[in-house]
Amino acid sequence: MEQLQAVASTKKGLYLDPRTKLLLMAVVATAEFLYNHTAFMIAVALIPFVLLLTNRQYKTAITFFVLFTTGLVVQAVQNNIQFPMVINMIIVLLVGLVLRLFPAFMMGAYFIKSTTASECVASLGRMHIGRQITIPLSVLFRFIPTMQEESAAIKDAMRMREVQFGTQKFWNNPTALIEYRFIPLMISVVKIGEDLSAAALTRGLDNPVKRTNITKIGFTLWDVLTLLMVAVMLFLTFFVIKW
Amino acid sequence: MEKSNKLTGKDLINVGIYTAMTLVIFFVIGLLTALPVVYPFLFIIWPVVCGIPMMLYYTKIKKIGMLTITGIISGIFFYLIGYGWIGLVGWILGGILSDLVLKAGHYQSFKVTALSYACFCLGIMGCPANLWLAGESYWENIHSSMGDQYASTLQSLMPSWMLYVGFALLFVGGILGALLGRKMLKKHFERAGIV
Numbered sequence: 148m149e150q151l152q153a154v155a156s157t158k159k160g161l162y163l164d165p166r167t168k169l170l171l172m173a174v175v176a177t178a179e180f181l182y183n184h185t186a187f188m189i190a191v192a193l194i195p196f197v198l199l200l201t202n203r204q205y206k207t208a209i210t211f212f213v214l215f216t217t218g219l220v221v222q223a224v225q226n227n228i229q230f231p232m233v234i235n236m237i238i239v240l241l242v243g244l245v246l247r248l249f250p251a252f253m254m255g256a257y258f259i260k261s262t263t264a265s266e267c268v269a270s271l272g273r274m275h276i277g278r279q280i281t282i283p284l285s286v287l288f289r290f291i292p293t294m295q296e297e298s299a300a301i302k303d304a305m306r307m308r309e310v311q312f313g314t315q316k317f318w319n320n321p322t323a324l325i326e327y328r329f330i331p332l333m334i335s336v337v338k339i340g341e342d343l344s345a346a347a348l349t350r351g352l353d354n355p356v357k358r359t360n361i362t363k364i365g366f367t368l369w370d371v372l373t374l375l376m377v378a379v380m381l382f383l384t385f386f387v388i389k390w
Numbered sequence: 391m392e393k394s395n396k397l398t399g400k401d402l403i404n405v406g407i408y409t410a411m412t413l414v415i416f417f418v419i420g421l422l423t424a425l426p427v428v429y430p431f432l433f434i435i436w437p438v439v440c441g442i443p444m445m446l447y448y449t450k451i452k453k454i455g456m457l458t459i460t461g462i463i464s465g466i467f468f469y470l471i472g473y474g475w476i477g478l479v480g481w482i483l484g485g486i487l488s489d490l491v492l493k494a495g496h497y498q499s500f501k502v503t504a505l506s507y508a509c510f511c512l513g514i515m516g517c518p519a520n521l522w523l524a525g526e527s528y529w530e531n532i533h534s535s536m537g538d539q540y541a542s543t544l545q546s547l548m549p550s551w552m553l554y555v556g557f558a559l560l561f562v563g564g565i566l567g568a569l570l571g572r573k574m575l576k577k578h579f580e581r582a583g584i585v
Contacts, residue, residue, distance in 0.1 A: 176470045251471050283459055286406025294414055330578050340407040344400045352399035
């Protein structure tokens with residue numbers, strides 16, 4: 148019997164359940180506090196790197212790889228060289244940012260790119276998280292890219308009036324940057340949001356009946372394999388190989 | 391969460407929009423001023439600038455629970471980018487506290503709004519509070535990951551009384567942010583017909 152499909156469910160290659168991704172994100176975020184030697188740091192960074200590669204975000208993955216390796220090298224030499232105070236501060240901060248926070252950022256980049264909104268909502272629903280959280284969260288994920296686009300457009304427009312960081316006009320009146328950049332952004336985002344909520348309400352968002360979802364999610368062999376590999380890798384580097 | 395049963399879909403979408411806006415602005419400012427020397431000033435800058443979107447948000451809030459959800463989502467976000475459970479708890483507590491203040495004031499006067507926003511800002515303290523509350527292991531971590539010079543500078547900038555000063559600064563910043571936000575609302579948003 149022929150089945151009509153509303154959702155393209157033919158995912159090729161490594162495909163993870165959103166819940167696995169969330170778990171991995173939490174693992175990476177927690178591991179940031181446990182850093183004590185280089186091997187463990189590399190192991191943590193490998194998780195988002197490999198996942199980005201499997202999702203074909205090659206550019207992000209390579210940028211991450213280059214930055215992270217640079218960070219490791221700089222960290223290895225930084226205690227031997229004494230820089231002047233301010234430069235040292237900046238270097239240390241950038242290195243700390245790259246080594247400590249970038250794995251979590253990259254997990255975020257991977258999660259947002261590889262998960263559709265309905266998959267996310269479906270998996271949160273399976274975890275019995277109420278709509279008080281799922282609706283704001285899905286709106287949030289939908290809005291961050293929109294804000295980037297709008298912000299870029301406003302930046303272009305404002306360049307004509309030299310409202311940008313570092314110009315003479317900026318130093319005369321720094322708060323103008325806030326006023327001329329944030330406020331148009333906020334106005335356009337609010338307008339888009341009003342349209343969005345009108346659209347969502349016509350589609351029955353306020354319907355008290357439990358919502359259904361045709362997106363197929365579920366744990367597969369890939370999830371088990373990935374989690375096993377991550378667990379073994381982290382365990383080995385945390386307890387066994389210490390350098 | 392049982393109090394927020396009355397929230398409609400429109401309210402929840404509003405929560406999402408304004409949380410996204412506030413988080414992005416908060417995050418951008420945090421990155422722009424990432425040197426430890428400016429850490430104390432951040433306690434003022436953050437609440438003041440975030441006052442603009444939050445005041446717009448406050449014009450939409452007529453029910454209890456919305457600020458709590460904002461607090462929970464922001465807390466999860468800051469947990470994931472590495473502030474630990476103290477960041478999570480701080481944001482959630484700030485959200486609940488501001489919700490209660492707003493509820494007690496019946497969503498009417500600007501004074502209540504300003505006070506509520508100042509309470510919300512107290513939750514920001516969850517992020518830097520790691521420095522004092524997470525104890526020695528956190529400092530050892532900074533020493534090993536960021537280098538000794540950075541850690542000692544940070545330690546000299548952040549003595550233990552800074553915790554209380556931080557709360558005070560955030561509170562004052564919250565009030566100032568509310569005033570700035572109201573000024574912006576009057577100047578731009580009412581003219582554009584949004585409020």
